[in-house]
Amino acid sequence: MAQAPNGKSDRVNVLSDVDAHGHAMEIPIQVVVSELIDLLGAPLVAVIGGVGETRAVQQWTTDRTPQRPNVLRFALQLATMIARTKDRELARAWFEGSNPHLDDAVPALLLRDQPLAEVQANLMAAARSFALRGGPQTI
Amino acid sequence: MAVSRDATRAAIIRNKVGDDQYIHVFGEVDIESDDEFRAAIREAAKTAKRVVVDLTRCTYIGSQGFAVLVTARAVTNLAVLAPRAVKRLMEVVGLSSLLIDPPAGFEAGGGGWAEM
Numbered sequence: 001m002a003q004a005p006n007g008k009s010d011r012v013n014v015l016s017d018v019d020a021h022g023h024a025m026e027i028p029i030q031v032v033v034s035e036l037i038d039l040l041g042a043p044l045v046a047v048i049g050g051v052g053e054t055r056a057v058q059q060w061t062t063d064r065t066p067q068r069p070n071v072l073r074f075a076l077q078l079a080t081m082i083a084r085t086k087d088r089e090l091a092r093a094w095f096e097g098s099n100p101h102l103d104d105a106v107p108a109l110l111l112r113d114q115p116l117a118e119v120q121a122n123l124m125a126a127a128r129s130f131a132l133r134g135g136p137q138t139i
Numbered sequence: 140m141a142v143s144r145d146a147t148r149a150a151i152i153r154n155k156v157g158d159d160q161y162i163h164v165f166g167e168v169d170i171e172s173d174d175e176f177r178a179a180i181r182e183a184a185k186t187a188k189r190v191v192v193d194l195t196r197c198t199y200i201g202s203q204g205f206a207v208l209v210t211a212r213a214v215t216n217l218a219v220l221a222p223r224a225v226k227r228l229m230e231v232v233g234l235s236s237l238l239i240d241p242p243a244g245f246e247a248g249g250g251g252w253a254e255m
Binding site: 042106 | 148149150151152153154155161163165166179196198
């Protein structure tokens with residue numbers, strides 16, 4: 001079986017993508033938000049969710065419904081995909097950083113500002129590419 | 140990919156931690172976002188003993204952003220968390236007295252650390 005750059009088989013990585021999607025779509029939105037907070041931190045979840053305060057994010061874990069739940073589910077799918085092959089800090093950095101696969105846009109800001117349907121495929125491709133990359137290279 | 144970068148430059152998030160109000164800045168503080176930056180500090184100062192501006196995830200801060208800090212420090216108990224490159228700039232423009240070290244348990248951008 002072909003090996004991905006991180007040394008894992010392609011089959012393992014494909015299953016991880018599928019698992020990440022299934023997980024993010026099946027769980028209640030309150031759990032989605034809680035897991036995103038754990039992976040990315042409340043301020044970054046606030047960015048993705050399009051609010052200006054982390055207090056709103058906390059309320060999403062209990063009684064209030066976020067305005068764009070599909071964006072949060074998709075963000076969890078991406079974060080889970082990346083965190084399965086990298087560590088949490090790298091997943092966070094991916095969401096916050098300017099990305100050459102996205103015309104140097106910042107994934108978290110794309111999720112906040114653009115219609116999901118317009119950016120979903122490109123974000124998925126960029127996240128998959130990042131998740132499949134090997135570890136740090138010695139230059 | 141056809142995405143206008145002008146629409147996706149910065150996000151400014153308020154986050155209450157104890158008596159402090161943190162302002163986490165993601166992206167760029169420039170002429171397009173300095174009004175939002177100023178408004179976030181002003182709003183945070185209404186209820187907090189101290190406003191802590193977290194620039195650790197800020198990718199760019201221009202003269203407009205520094206001007207906001209200069210103005211705000213006159214009327215607000217202000218502190219700034221900054222990466223090394225921004226610290227150097229703050230020293231050059233005379234704002235080094237605002238710099239603080241990250242508190243224990245702090246993760247850049249407020250990741251996983253917020254008390255809400």
